[in-house]
Amino acid sequence: xxxxxxxxxxxxxxxxxxxxxxxxxxxxxxxxxxxxxxxxxxxxxxxxxxxxxxxxxxxxxxxxxxxxxxxxxxxxxxxxxxxxxxxxxxxxxxxxxxxxxxxxxxxxxxxxxxxxxxxxxxxxxxxxxxxxxxxxxxxxxxxxxxxxxxxxxxxxxxxxxxxxxxxxxxxxxxxxxxxxxxxxxxxxxxxxxxxxxxxxxxxxxxxxxxxxxxxxxxxxxxxxxxxxxxxxxxxxxxxxxxxxxxxxxxxxxxxxxxxxxxxxxxxxxxxxxxxxxxxxxxxxxxxxxxxxxxxxxxxxxxxxxxxxxxxxxxxxxxxxxxxxxxxxxxxxxxxxxxxxxxxxxxxxxxxxxxxxxxxxxxxxxxxxxxxxxxxxxxxxxxxxxxxxxxxxxxxxxxxxxxxxxxxxxxxxxxxxxxxxxxxxxxxxxxxxxxxxxxxxxxxxxxxxxxx
Numbered sequence: 001x002x003x004x005x006x007x008x009x010x011x012x013x014x015x016x017x018x019x020x021x022x023x024x025x026x027x028x029x030x031x032x033x034x035x036x037x038x039x040x041x042x043x044x045x046x047x048x049x050x051x052x053x054x055x056x057x058x059x060x061x062x063x064x065x066x067x068x069x070x071x072x073x074x075x076x077x078x079x080x081x082x083x084x085x086x087x088x089x090x091x092x093x094x095x096x097x098x099x100x101x102x103x104x105x106x107x108x109x110x111x112x113x114x115x116x117x118x119x120x121x122x123x124x125x126x127x128x129x130x131x132x133x134x135x136x137x138x139x140x141x142x143x144x145x146x147x148x149x150x151x152x153x154x155x156x157x158x159x160x161x162x163x164x165x166x167x168x169x170x171x172x173x174x175x176x177x178x179x180x181x182x183x184x185x186x187x188x189x190x191x192x193x194x195x196x197x198x199x200x201x202x203x204x205x206x207x208x209x210x211x212x213x214x215x216x217x218x219x220x221x222x223x224x225x226x227x228x229x230x231x232x233x234x235x236x237x238x239x240x241x242x243x244x245x246x247x248x249x250x251x252x253x254x255x256x257x258x259x260x261x262x263x264x265x266x267x268x269x270x271x272x273x274x275x276x277x278x279x280x281x282x283x284x285x286x287x288x289x290x291x292x293x294x295x296x297x298x299x300x301x302x303x304x305x306x307x308x309x310x311x312x313x314x315x316x317x318x319x320x321x322x323x324x325x326x327x328x329x330x331x332x333x334x335x336x337x338x339x340x341x342x343x344x345x346x347x348x349x350x351x352x353x354x355x356x357x358x359x360x361x362x363x364x365x366x367x368x369x370x371x372x373x374x375x376x377x378x379x380x381x382x383x384x385x386x387x388x389x390x391x392x393x394x395x396x397x398x399x400x401x402x403x404x405x406x407x408x409x410x411x412x413x414x415x416x417x418x419x420x421x422x423x424x425x426x427x428x429x430x431x432x433x434x435x436x437x438x439x440x441x442x443x444x445x446x447x448x449x450x451x
C-alpha cells in the first residue's frame with residue numbers, strides 16, 4: 001500500500017502559473033498520473049474493502065452490564081436527555097425516541113389525524129417499506145418521479161402532482177444527500193399538506209443554515225447499525241409542534257418492554273456485524289465467500305426481495321430503552337469527527353473519478369451532505385460490480401427500489417426505473433485512509449477505462 005504522506009505530497013502539490021486554468025489542468029494531470037502509477041495497489045496481494053464498516057457502539061457491552069447493575073436499563077433520565085439534545089441540534093420544538101424507524105412512521109401517521117383514505121405523495125425511488133406501510137394504514141399512495149442529481153423527489157414533478165386532496169408529502173433524503181427539501185416544502189405549504197422528512201440516512205446534513213428534519217411537521221431518523229448514529233436499533237421523530245410530539249410519545253409509551261432476550265439478540269447481532277465487516281475478518285473469510293457465492297434474486301449476493309408482507313411490525317415495536325438512549329448521547333457527542341472524515345473521503349473519491357463516473361451530488365453549494373453512502377450512477381452496474389469485487393472492492397446495490405413498480409402504480413417513472421438499475425454504492429467509509437481511497441480510485445479508473 002502506498003504511504004499516505006507520499007500520495008498527499010503528489011496529489012496535493014500546487015503549480016504556480018499566470019493562467020489559473022493551466023494550473024488546475026496540470027494539477028489534475030499530476031493527480032491522474034499518480035493514480036495510474038499506483039493502480040496496482042489493490043491487485044493481489046491486496047486488502048479487500050467491505051462495502052460498509054459496522055461498529056459496535058462505544059462501550060455497548062460494558063454499558064449494558066452497568067445499566068443492569070444500576071437498574072436503569074429500561075427507564076431512566078437518558079431518554080429525556082437524548083430527546084432534548086436531539087431536538088436542540090436539529091432545531092425543532094420536540095423529539096421523541098421510538099423503537100424503530102418503521103414504528104416512528106406508524107406512530108406519526110396515527111398522530112397526524114389525517115382524513116381516512118387521504119392521499120400521501122412519496123418519491124417513486126426509495127425504501128419500499130415506507131409506501132407499503134402507508135398503504136397498510138389505509139392511505140392512498142401517490143408517486144412522483146425522482147431527479148437524478150440528488151436522487152430525491154423531483155420538486156417540479158411534485159408541483160404538478162400535488163392537490164387539495166393531498167394529506168401529506170414524504171420527502172426522503174437518500175444516502176446522506178438532502179433532496180431539494182426547500183422547494184418540496186414550498187409546494188406542501190401551498191397545498192396545506194403535512195410535510196414529513198425521511199431522514200434515516202441524513203443525521204447532520206443541512207440545507208443552508210437548517211438541518212434536515214426541521215423543514216416539515218416531522219422528521220424520522222433511524223439509529224440502526226449501519227446509520228450515522230448507531231444504538232443497535234430505534235430512532236427519533238423530530239416534530240415542529242410539541243402537541244404532536246406528546247401524541248407520538250403517548251403511543252410509544254404504551255409499548256411493552258422487549259426484555260433481556262431482545263437485548264442479548266441486539267448485542268449479539270451488532271457484534272457479529274462489526275466482526276464480519278472488520279478488515280481482518282472480512283479479508284480472511286467474508287470476501288472469499290462473497291466472490292464464490294451464487295447470485296441471488298435480483299442479481300444481488302445475499303439479497304432478499306421486498307414484499308408486502310415485510311411490512312409486518314414484528315421485531316420493530318417495543319419500547320426504546322434508556323440504555324440505548326445512553327449510547328445515542330455518546331454517539332451524538334462523537335459523530336461530528338466521523339461525519340467530517342466520511343465527507344472528506346467521499347469528496348476525495350468523487351473528485352478522483354467524476355470525469356469518468358456520474359455521482360449523486362447535492363443540489364447546490366449551500367447543501368451539506370454527510371455521504372452515508374457514496375453513490376455512483378453507472379449504466380453497466382452488474383458487470384462493473386462483479387469486476388470491482390474481483391479486484392477487492394465490495395459494493396452495494398438494490399438498497400432502494402422503484403417502489404411504483406413494486407406497488408403496481410398505474411404510471412411509469414423513468415428516473416426511478418433507471419436509478420434502480422444504475423445506482424451503485426462504492427465504499428468510502430470514515431475508517432478508510434486517504435491512501436486507500438486513492439488506491440481504490442486508481443483501480444476503479446483502470447476497470448472503467450478498460451471495460
